[in-house]
């Protein structure tokens with residue numbers, strides 16, 4: 001099969017790789033229908049996060065089961081399925097408490113020893129825990145929305161849940177990437193009354209408004225804090241969703257939230273010392289919650305919303321390509337010409 005292989009910063013190639021095959025009784029082989037290119041793939045592309053050259057890349061995919069190992073009971077050949085951005089057994093101490101990203105037997109897709117999502121087919125470990133059956137035809141246009149649930153939409157939802165968004169909440173979202181925009185959708189889904197999105201990109205702000213943002217502010221840093229305060233009678237929002245991962249965005253989030261409020265942080269921290277205002281959080285009783293989103297736990301709930309027509313995150317995919325154009329799509333996302341690419345191998 002053909003798959004995307006990472007050769008170093010700026011060097012992504014499509015190559016012929018060995019066909020995936022069942023290695024353990026708990027495996028399944030999935031033919032990929034759609035895969036996503038993620039902002040965190042770009043960190044590798046830019047060279048700002050470590051990734052072994054020669055490793056397979058991609059952790060967002062939906063597809064059709066081709067074959068299952070003899071221990072797999074929840075899916076069978078022909079089933080349309082989605083997976084979270086990590087695999088997990090669904091049975092360990094952490095999975096049973098919904099924290100599938102800390103699964104004792106789980107792990108990340110891709111690298112030197114595993115298959116990545118950006119390819120024609122993937123060996124799925126721990127298939128019973130990892131895969132969610134999707135009651136749609138593989139060609140259904142809603143599959144793009146389902147693909148978003150595998151990472152960005154679940155991550156935005158984790159930010160909103162962690163920030164304790166509830167009906168009537170005033171929410172600010174820091175970050176206008178796919179996760180931030182999904183954070184807007186999640187806030188609306190949870191009943192937020194007012195949603196302030198920080199964005200200075202017209203196209204992204206437009207998607208944000210379509211997703212439910214009631215206000216868009218152009219500021220960053222101190223300016224953004226002032227603008228968010230000004231829009232909330234000087235009090236600050238109940239909940240702030242931090243969807244970038246820089247020191248600056250975490251500071252903007254924690255400084256703009258109201259006393260007693262909560263910040264849901266889901267931007268992968270790009271700086272070890274991002275949180276340098278702990279005294280300010282202490283004095284204002286700020287809750288900081290979030291982290292690596294347990295997408296697999298949220299998938300069934302969010303899938304129901306998509307199937308019911310109440311949730312459609314698919315507009316975050318503003319570019320659709322085949323496998324051969326994946327290297328170009330990385331470049332376009334890196335140049336910020338494209339928000340998020342959907343790959344149909």
Ligand SMILES: [Zn+2]
Pocket residue numbers: 088089090091092093094095096100102103104105106
């Ligand atoms: Zn587990």
